[in-house]
Amino acid sequence: MSDVIDAKAAATGGRTAEFNPDLAAIRAMSAALPGPPPLALNGVRVAASIRPRKFVIEGGDETPVTMPRTAFQVVYPDCSVMIDSGLDQATHDSFSPDKPEPYYAEQFAALQRALDQARLIILTHHHADHVAGVVAAANFSALAAKTIITMDVADCLMNTPHRPHLKLAQGAIAKFIVLDYPHLYPVAPGIVLIRAPGHSADSQMVYIRLQSGQEILHSVDSAWIMDNISQMKGKAAPWVKEDGPAIMAQLRWLKTLTETENNVTVLVTHDDDLFERLTQNGTIGQLKS
């Protein structure tokens, strides 16, 4: 199997990467902004893709894995902040035109209402299942005006769109709130963005601390399922072009977090069992609009 090892070494360039955000600094930063802390976290699954496990995790078999397409709502006493925006059915179907995959139109309608009513929307990275709810929305301008993206997300939306119809021109980008930060950014009371390039050049994670003291670390797409983290094995889909060493460093950090920080719940965008379990135990509530 030396060719496999060689291929791996070639993919990583023999490079290792560091990913070690300081949790104490993140916690302190989560209290930096004025305003009441968030009360609750809600989530929604608007669609799913079903992939053989061999694409989802290195060494996986043919077992089908259901990967939901999710978005989250952070609830404050007087408003809400959305994390990602799901995707409309046309965008979802554009990934598999010949073989439609599950789509939950009522859930997306609820997500659209939540986006309409949100004070602020955060887009974690430019991939279609995270941005299309804003980018392809009929009321794009109104949503973009309260949507925070980084310079990296803006650059990807303009120059390397995930889908041709999601490509944005400079004028459309100008409608967003665009920011840049080196490592961490307190984007709202109790919420800290963590720069985490790897899955894509513009990827971020999101730390959330609720008024109750409960902490949530949304790892977004660094892993596809929790097993990527617990087994330290990356995705293995032929179409996924990631920074391998960066992802491994992130998986290592996330694994340590799950093992040493009992108070922190790690979220993974596309892990259906995890979403189900966190819904059952009350960590993730039902979207409010």
Ligand SMILES: [Zn+2]
């Ligand atoms: Zn995703």
